[in-house]
Amino acid sequence: MSAVLDRVEINGVEVPLIFEEERLLPIASMQVVFRYSGSLADGEHPGLARFSARMMNEGTKRLGSTGFAKALEERAISLSAHAGTETFVFELSSLKEVFGKGIELFADLLEEPNLGEESFKKVRATTIGSLMRKESDYDYQASLLLKKLLFEGTPLAKPADGTVEDIEALEPKDVAAFLDDHLVLHRAIIVVGGAMSLEEAKRFAKEALKPLAPGKAEPLPFFEASGAARSATERKPTEQAYIYFGAPFAMRVDDPQSYKAKVAAFILGSSGFGSRLMEEVRVKRGLAYSAYGRIVLNKSSSYFSGYLQTKLESQNEAEKVVREVIASFVKRGATLKELEDAKMFLLGSEPLRNETLSQRLGRAFNEYYKGLGLGYAKKQLELIEALTLEELNDFIRSHPEILKLSFAVITNEREKSPTKSEK
Numbered sequence: 385m386s387a388v389l390d391r392v393e394i395n396g397v398e399v400p401l402i403f404e405e406e407r408l409l410p411i412a413s414m415q416v417v418f419r420y421s422g423s424l425a426d427g428e429h430p431g432l433a434r435f436s437a438r439m440m441n442e443g444t445k446r447l448g449s450t451g452f453a454k455a456l457e458e459r460a461i462s463l464s465a466h467a468g469t470e471t472f473v474f475e476l477s478s479l480k481e482v483f484g485k486g487i488e489l490f491a492d493l494l495e496e497p498n499l500g501e502e503s504f505k506k507v508r509a510t511t512i513g514s515l516m517r518k519e520s521d522y523d524y525q526a527s528l529l530l531k532k533l534l535f536e537g538t539p540l541a542k543p544a545d546g547t548v549e550d551i552e553a554l555e556p557k558d559v560a561a562f563l564d565d566h567l568v569l570h571r572a573i574i575v576v577g578g579a580m581s582l583e584e585a586k587r588f589a590k591e592a593l594k595p596l597a598p599g600k601a602e603p604l605p606f607f608e609a610s611g612a613a614r615s616a617t618e619r620k621p622t623e624q625a626y627i628y629f630g631a632p633f634a635m636r637v638d639d640p641q642s643y644k645a646k647v648a649a650f651i652l653g654s655s656g657f658g659s660r661l662m663e664e665v666r667v668k669r670g671l672a673y674s675a676y677g678r679i680v681l682n683k684s685s686s687y688f689s690g691y692l693q694t695k696l697e698s699q700n701e702a703e704k705v706v707r708e709v710i711a712s713f714v715k716r717g718a719t720l721k722e723l724e725d726a727k728m729f730l731l732g733s734e735p736l737r738n739e740t741l742s743q744r745l746g747r748a749f750n751e752y753y754k755g756l757g758l759g760y761a762k763k764q765l766e767l768i769e770a771l772t773l774e775e776l777n778d779f780i781r782s783h784p785e786i787l788k789l790s791f792a793v794i795t796n797e798r799e800k801s802p803t804k805s806e807k
Contacts, residue, residue: 387577387748389758392586397569397598402748402758403585404577406741412578413477413742414487414588417749419573420604421472421566423544424684429558431546433467433566435511436559440465440474442503444489445496449503452489461486463493469544470604470684472566476592477742480579487592494567495595504556515548522626522794526691529616529792530628534609534687568599575749577741608632609687611788618794625699626794629706630689631786637681638755643767644779645679650730651722652713653677653690658725664709665692671702677710683754688786696796703791714784717777730768734761 387404426432441464443452456463461478463486478486518524528543535541572593576585609632635645653661653676665675677690694702718726738744738761751760 387744387758388582389752390582390586392574392589394569394590394593395596395598399569399572399574399589399593400752401574401576401586401589402745402752403582404741404745404748405579405581406577407579409741410480410579411477411741412480412483412580412588413475413576413745414490414592415476415575415745415749416474416593417573417575417753418472418566418568418571419753420470420602421571422468422470423542424470424539424604425562425566426539426542426546429546429554429562430542430550431511431544432554432558432562433472434545435507435551435554436562437465437467437472438507438511439499439503439559440493440497440563442498442507444492445498445500446492448498449506452493452498455489456486459485461489463490467544469540470682483578483580483588487588490592491595494593497563499556499560499563501556504559508551508554511545511551512548515545515551518545520620522620522622523691523693525618525620526626526628526792526794529618529794530630530689530790533612533614533616533790533792534630534632534689535607535685536610538607540607540685564597565599567596568601569593569596570599570601572596573749573753575745577745604683606636606683607685609685610790611785613788613790615791615793617792619796620794622794622796623696625694625696625702625796626691627694627699627702627706628689628691628792629703629789630687630792631788631790633679633681633686633688634783634785635679635681635686637683637686639681641779642681643764644771644776645681646764647723647726647730647768647771647776648718648780649677649679649688650726651718652710655726655729658722660709660713660722661690661692661706665702665705669701669705671695671698671705675706699793699795703793707789710789711787714780714787717780718773720773723771723773723776727768727771731765734765 390401391398392401423433443449459482463476465474476486532541574589611632653659661675665671672692672694675692751758
């Protein structure tokens with residue numbers, strides 16, 4: 385059966401529940417997603433949401449980290465927490481026969497997480513260690529630099545993991561306050577499925593989330609990407625240049641034209657060796673191992689972005705080529721062959737994206753969360769199949785804002801000095 389949308393009442397709150405029954409295998413899974421509880425909700429403490437998720441992976445106060453992990457492992461139960469930009473998520477999965485025990489442990493975790501000083505110091509040390517390693521990850525650094533250019537003055541300009549200084553400034557009370565405010569029923573969406581009935585799914589959901597307070601939800605803000613077309617360069621001890629670029633894209637996540645954006649982005653930069661950017665930057669000019677571009681449509685932002693790596697002496701030429709390729713794409717659009725190839729891949733690969741229960745539940749959640757309605761993915765394929773070249777190119781020409789490109793570059797400490805023979 386396909387996924388269905390229902391609701392379950394928990395502590396007086398009607399919580400959305402997305403369910404799909406699947407009895408081919410004796411497995412069960414549940415995701416609980418808390419809206420506007422990711423890094424956008426960090427407030428004065430960048431990195432707090434993701435740090436709090438790591439703390440929730442430290443088990444319960446009663447069992448501790450090791451004891452809780454053992455209780456899960458003995459029954460082959462997987463239970464973890466993570467935070468994204470917009471959401472805070474718990475994932476639980478196991479064989480159906482032990483899923484009830486998994487729900488019990490999940491409820492214990494929500495009721496009494498292990499937020500003690502010892503666990504806090506452990507998570508702080510591992511987080512700081514990870515951040516220090518990222519100081520030499522120049523893809524990561526260039527990506528952060530681009531976000532600062534596109535979203536200056538907003539939470540999106542801050543690193544989702546925080547900085548070393550941010551994490552050092554955190555205290556256990558900050559984590560406790562964040563969890564109290566955000567792990568609440570009014571923010572929750574339940575995604576559950578497997579070898580169970582809808583009524584069983586509702587009982588599991590009630591049992592798992594009964595420790596939570598009703599709380600309150602807030603509307604998710606939307607942040608416009610800057611069209612100022614700025615450039616920023618940071619010099620590091622690197623042997624190549626890391627070039628990240630981005631621009632505004634005037635579309636919301638629930639726009640009925642979003643399927644056209646998917647096709648356009650595929651042709652321009654997200655289809656690997658068949659894309660315009662890869663063809664012009666790598667194949668024809670040999671300026672990079674790869675060149676990629678995509679259109680990002682989130683509830684909190686929408687923008688075009690891409691990246692490439694190139695030789696230090698080629699970075700100016702690579703930037704010029706990127707500008708030329710995107711300008712040509714906006715002006716002339718796609719070719720009929722590009723559209724046909726895009727259709728062939730997007731329509732042909734769809735079964736591979738829906739093979740497993742988790743993939744199908746994930747798709748159903750995205751359809752609901754983005755306001756598209758369950759079943760939109762199938763409708764989108766039909767729209768893509770019927771899309772004409774004229775319609776696609778009219779759409780591409782209607783988005784000249786992607787020409788307002790900002791560039792973030794990580795390059796060497798100093799420019800390459802010419803040799804005597806070059807002077």
